[in-house]
Amino acid sequence: MAESKKYRIAGDVVHRTIGSRTLILHSKTGIFYRLNESGTLLWKDLTRRVRFDYLVNILIEAYALKRAAAEKDVREFISALAKRKLVVRL
Numbered sequence: 001m002a003e004s005k006k007y008r009i010a011g012d013v014v015h016r017t018i019g020s021r022t023l024i025l026h027s028k029t030g031i032f033y034r035l036n037e038s039g040t041l042l043w044k045d046l047t048r049r050v051r052f053d054y055l056v057n058i059l060i061e062a063y064a065l066k067r068a069a070a071e072k073d074v075r076e077f078i079s080a081l082a083k084r085k086l087v088v089r090l
Contacts, residue, residue, distance in 0.1 A: 003052040003071075006090040007078060013086050015043070024086060033086065038063070042077060049090055052078070 009015070014025045022035040022043050035043055041062055042055050052074060059070040081087040 005052045006049045007046060007052070007055075007082075007087050008049045008090060009043075009046045010086055010088050017044070026084065026086060029085075031084075033084065038073075039077060042074065046087055 010026075012026055012028045014027055016023050017040055020037040020040055022040040024033040024035065024043075025031070026033075038059065041058060045055065045058060055074045055078075056067065056070045059065050059073055060067060063070075065073070078087060082089065
């Protein structure tokens, strides 16, 4: 099922990508987070407003995933980031 929800990185977040990893700092909490290669791939596109479906397609193309698996992975990724206030839904 296609989802048109849009997301972007929250304003209180500072990030730096080094190689295939991304380090994230939530400036209000002072907590650091680290993303793996697939998380970094999605994070790069969250620097602008992107739709859920767009992120799903990135995983499908990069890792040859079935749509259902990619949707599940993106949903879990976005949920984990939103819980930590690292991304916002628009």
